[in-house]
Amino acid sequence: MDMYMAVVPPKTECVVFSIDGSFTASMSVTGRDPKVRAGAVDIVRHWQELGYLIIYITGRPDMQQQKVVSWLSQHNFPHGLVSFADGLSTDPLGHKATYLKNLIQEHGVIIHASYGSSKDISVYTSIGLKPKQIFVVGKVSKKHHSLSTVLQDGYAAHLTLLLSHGGSRPAQGNARMVIPRGYFGLPGQNASLRRRSLTTSSDEVPDTTVLLVSQFVPGGTPGHEPAVHP
Secondary structure, three states, rough: OOOEEEEEEEOOEEEEEEEHHHHHOOOOOOOOOOEOOOHHHHHHHHHOOOOOOEEEEEEHHHHHHHHHHHHHHHHHOOOEEEEEEEOOOHHHHHHHHHHHHHHOOOOOEEEEEEOOOHHHHHHHHHHOOOHHEEEEEOOHHHHHHHHEEOOOOOHHHHHHHOOOOOOOOOOOHHHHHHHOOOOOOOOOEEEEEEEEEEEEEEEOOOOOOEEEEEOOOHHHHOOOOOOOOO
C-alpha cells in the first residue's frame, strides 16, 4: 500500500457512488464473481468525462479494500477517491453520512449527484441533497419515491437522458487536477483509496484541502504518482 497527497481546490464538484448499492447486480463486491449492473461503468465514465471528481463510498471495513478495488479494477471503473470505514462499523450508513458531511463542511466539496440503493437515500438526504440529485437503482418502496429519482429503466435509459440537451452539464471546478483521468487497473495508472482519517487542511497552499490518499495497484505493480497542483 503506497500513499500520495492530492490537493482539492475549494468548490470541487463531485459525483458520489455507493459501491455495493450502485454497481452490483447480483451480490456484494466481496462475494464470489459479483456481476456488474448493466451500464454502471458508462455512467461513472460520463460524469468523469464532464470533469467531476468521482467518489466511491462504502461502509465496509478498510481491511476489505484490496478485494473491493481489485473488483473495480477488473471492470475498468474510472479513477476516483474510495472511502472505507475505519475498521468494523456497526453503523455503515452513519459512516457514509459522516464522511460526506466532513467533505462538504470542512473541505468545501460540492456534491452534484449521488447514486446508490434505497438504503443510501437516508445518507444522501442527511447531507442536503434534493430528490433530483439522488439516483437509486433496484427495489424502492413507494414512500421513498418522493425522496429520490428511481432509475426504473436502468442505467442505459438514464445515460440517454444525461446525454440529451440539458440532461447534464460540465463540472465547474478542477476535479481533473485531483485524480488523473483513467481507469482502475490500466498500466501506469493508480486506484486511489481515500480514507477519512487521513484528511487534513493545507497551510502551505491557501484555500485548498490536502488529501493523504492510500493507493492500491492490483498485483503489487507500482504506479506513477499523480501530479499535485495548487
